Amino acid sequence: MAEPVQTPQAFSPRIFSGIQPSGGLTLGNYLGALKRFAEKQNEGIETIYCLVDMHAITVWQDPAKLRQQTREAAAAFIASGVDPARSILFNQSQVTAHAELAWIFNCVARMGWMGRMTQWKDKTAGKDTENASLGLFAYPALMAADILAYKATHVPVGDDQKQHLELTRDIAMKFNNDFGVNYFPITEPMIEGAATRVMSLRDGSKKMSKSDPSDQSRINLTDDADTIAKKFRKAKTDPEPLPHDLDGLKDRPEARNLVNIYAALAGITPEKVLEDHGGAQFGAFKPALADLAVSVMGPITAEMNRLMQDAAEIDRILGEGADRANAIARPIVDQVYDIVGMIRSRPV
Ligand code: AMP
Numbered sequence: 378m379a380e381p382v383q384t385p386q387a388f389s390p391r392i393f394s395g396i397q398p399s400g401g402l403t404l405g406n407y408l409g410a411l412k413r414f415a416e417k418q419n420e421g422i423e424t425i426y427c428l429v430d431m432h433a434i435t436v437w438q439d440p441a442k443l444r445q446q447t448r449e450a451a452a453a454f455i456a457s458g459v460d461p462a463r464s465i466l467f468n469q470s471q472v473t474a475h476a477e478l479a480w481i482f483n484c485v486a487r488m489g490w491m492g493r494m495t496q497w498k499d500k501t502a503g504k505d506t507e508n509a510s511l512g513l514f515a516y517p518a519l520m521a522a523d524i525l526a527y528k529a530t531h532v533p534v535g536d537d538q539k540q541h542l543e544l545t546r547d548i549a550m551k552f553n554n555d556f557g558v559n560y561f562p563i564t565e566p567m568i569e570g571a572a573t574r575v576m577s578l579r580d581g582s583k584k585m586s587k588s589d590p591s592d593q594s595r596i597n598l599t600d601d602a603d604t605i606a607k608k609f610r611k612a613k614t615d616p617e618p619l620p621h622d623l624d625g626l627k628d629r630p631e632a633r634n635l636v637n638i639y640a641a642l643a644g645i646t647p648e649k650v651l652e653d654h655g656g657a658q659f660g661a662f663k664p665a666l667a668d669l670a671v672s673v674m675g676p677i678t679a680e681m682n683r684l685m686q687d688a689a690e691i692d693r694i695l696g697e698g699a700d701r702a703n704a705i706a707r708p709i710v711d712q713v714y715d716i717v718g719m720i721r722s723r724p725v
């Protein structure tokens with residue numbers, strides 16, 4: 378790969394991130410993404426958050442459910458502290474710049490790059506790739522377009538998105554090199570904290586995911602207090618008590634996961650959790666974790682339910698966010714057409 382022709386320092390800092398409204402959101406989405414999105418609003422950098430409905434349809438989505446899930450995800454953002462007055466919050470399909478830039482990037486990115494994406498390989502593992510959608514294969518080019526349509530410099534995500542962000546950097550570098558411009562920033566991923574990879578409650582080697590067939594594997598943002606307590610009580614663990622330091626969590630993925638979840642929910646380090654709970658049996662630690670989770674998630678779930686009563690208001694917020702997003706992305710993508718050599722008959 379060629380050397381970067383532009384460093385992000387030359388671009389004014391701007392944060393962009395996205396979540397797929399392809400199912401109910403989980404505690405993994407909350408700790409790995411939503412909670413951090415809300416915190417970023419206080420760092421004095423412009424924040425843009427997107428419900429990526431066009432990514433969601435790379436696998437089949439029932440139209441009525443997609444609409445419902447998009448509103449629910451918007452409610453989850455707001456309930457988690459993302460303030461639509463301070464951040465731009467919208468759904469992707471309402472800003473056409475994303476699809477337009479994605480096409481250009483489909484022509485910049487190489488088949489080989491896409492074929493190496495572990496998410497593509499995981500999602501098609503053991504299946505007939507002949508039958509996977511072309512959109513699923515091209516998914517990372519649309520993600521790069523999401524980010525670069527705003528020349529975003531920083532992208533907070535969970536650990537699973539690291540490779541997609543490397544590809545975004547490769548696309549930006551290749552575009553800059555191919556056209557001899559310093560147009561796109563080389564975006565920095567922000568993967569921080571104890572909960573960059575929240576694991577399944579049933580299997581410490583798999584990430585907690587809204588698409589896992591077992592509902593027991595995850596805490597949904599819509600789960601009530603009883604369900605949360607039950608799921609933590611039944612979470613897979615080993616028979617040993619909690620250790621007193623991080624070394625003692627080696628080769629104990631399920632125990633490590635519960636400690637990390639506790640730390641992220643309490644806003645303390647995993648070391649501190651072990652200082653306080655080292656020596657405890659899971660019989661005692663799990664109820665403490667469940668109580669903590671209910672005290673943090675309960676108000677968020679209640680606020681989500683309240684917001685969901687007024688779908689028209691959610692749609693209004695998304696529309697307003699889309700207008701503000703479009704005002705940034707439109708001129709950036711218009712200039713891309715110009716760089717690429719496409720005739721623009723009307724002044725931009
Ligand atoms: P997705 O649900 O795949 O659209 O992911 C939306 C955001 O949540 C991305 O930043 C992911 O990295 C993050 N995320 C999803 N699942 C997890 C998890 N189990 N642990 C931490 N972050 C996650």
Ligand code: TRP
Nearest residue numbers: 393394395396397429520523532
């Ligand atoms: N691919 C991301 C995920 O599944 C979602 C996403 C789409 C995204 N576009 C993005 C995340 C842009 C960050 C920035 O989690």
